Amino acid sequence: MAILAKKTKHQDAGDNIFWTTMADLLLGLAIIFMTLFVLAMTGFSQNAIQQKQEQIKASEELIEKLEKENIKAEVDEMTGDIKISDLELFEVNSWTLSPKGRQYLDKLIPIYVDTIFSKQELLEGISNIIVQGHTDSQSFSGLKTKDEQFTKNMELSLKRANSVAQYMFKTNYNKAYSSKLRGMLIVEGKSFSEPILRSDGTEDFDKSRRVELKLTVKRWDISQALGF
Numbered sequence: 001m002a003i004l005a006k007k008t009k010h011q012d013a014g015d016n017i018f019w020t021t022m023a024d025l026l027l028g029l030a031i032i033f034m035t036l037f038v039l040a041m042t043g044f045s046q047n048a049i050q051q052k053q054e055q056i057k058a059s060e061e062l063i064e065k066l067e068k069e070n071i072k073a074e075v076d077e078m079t080g081d082i083k084i085s086d087l088e089l090f091e092v093n094s095w096t097l098s099p100k101g102r103q104y105l106d107k108l109i110p111i112y113v114d115t116i117f118s119k120q121e122l123l124e125g126i127s128n129i130i131v132q133g134h135t136d137s138q139s140f141s142g143l144k145t146k147d148e149q150f151t152k153n154m155e156l157s158l159k160r161a162n163s164v165a166q167y168m169f170k171t172n173y174n175k176a177y178s179s180k181l182r183g184m185l186i187v188e189g190k191s192f193s194e195p196i197l198r199s200d201g202t203e204d205f206d207k208s209r210r211v212e213l214k215l216t217v218k219r220w221d222i223s224q225a226l227g228f
Contacts, residue, residue: 051217054122055080058115065111073108079215082112086160086209095159097167105167112213113173117180127218130186131168133161136208137192150191158189164211 059080066073074083089101097105117123135153143149165187169178196207 050121051125052078054119054125055215058119058122062112062115065115066108069107069111071104071108071111080116081215082108082213083207084108084164084211084213085206086211087206089164089211090160093156095156095163097163102167105164106171109168109171110173113168113171113177113181116215117174117177123180125217126184126215128186128216129181129184130188130212130214130216131161131165132188132190132212132214133157133159133164134190134194134208134210134212135192136205137195137203138205150193154189154191156189157191158187161187161189161211 056078059075059077062080062082063075063077066075072085072088075081084104088104089097091098116126116129133156135157137149137153139149140152143152165185168181168185192208195203196210198204
C-alpha cells in the first residue's frame with residue numbers, strides 16, 4: 001500500500017513537470033507573438049505618419065499651384081481631396097460639361113494628376129482616385145417619393161462624375177501617368193446623401209452640388225506586416 005502511494009506521488013511530480021513545461025512554452029510563444037505584434041504596429045504607425053505627411057505636402061503644393069493659376073477649388077489640407085462646384089462645370093440639371101467646365105478641367109486636371117503621380121512615396125500608399133458626384137436635395141418635378149428623388153439624383157450625380165472622369169484623359173497632363181491613372185480611377189454617384197450644411201444646420205444647395213476628387217489610402221493588413 002505504501003509502495004502504491006509512493007508511485008502515485010512520483011507520477012504527480014512528473015505530471016507537474018510536464019504541465020509546467022507546456023505553460024512555459026505557451027508563455028514563450030505568447031511573448032514572441034506580442035513582440036512581433038508590437039514591432040508590426042510600430043512599423044505601421046510610422047508608415048501611417050509618413051503617408052499622412054506626404055498627403056499634407058501634396059495638398060499644400062496643390063493649393064499653391066491652383067491659387068497661382070487662379071483656379072477656384074476647395075482643397076482639404078489634410079487629404080488632398082478637392083471639391084469642385086457644379087457651377088464651374090455644368091449647366092443646371094445637365095451632366096454635359098459646359099465650355100467653361102472643359103476650360104476649367106483643362107487647367108485643374110494636369111496640376112492635380114501631375115502633382116499626385118510625381119510623388120512616389122505618396123503614390124505607394126494610395127489605392128484609388130475617386131471622381132465622386134453629389135447633388136442637392138431639391139426635388140425634381142413629377143417624382144412623388146423620396147426614394148424616386150434619391151435615385152433620380154443618383155443618376156445625375158453619377159453621370160456628372162463620369163463626364164469629369166472621361167474628360168480627364170483629354171487634358172494635357174503627363175501621359176506617362178495614363179496607365180496608372182486608368183488602374184486607379186473610380187467613378188461614384190452619391191446623390192444627395194452627403195449634403196453640405198450651413199452653420200445653422202440648413203443645407204447649402206449651391207455647395208452640395210459638386211464633384212469631388214478623392215484619394216483613398218491602402219488598407220493595412222496585419223498578416224503582411226507580420227510576414228505571414
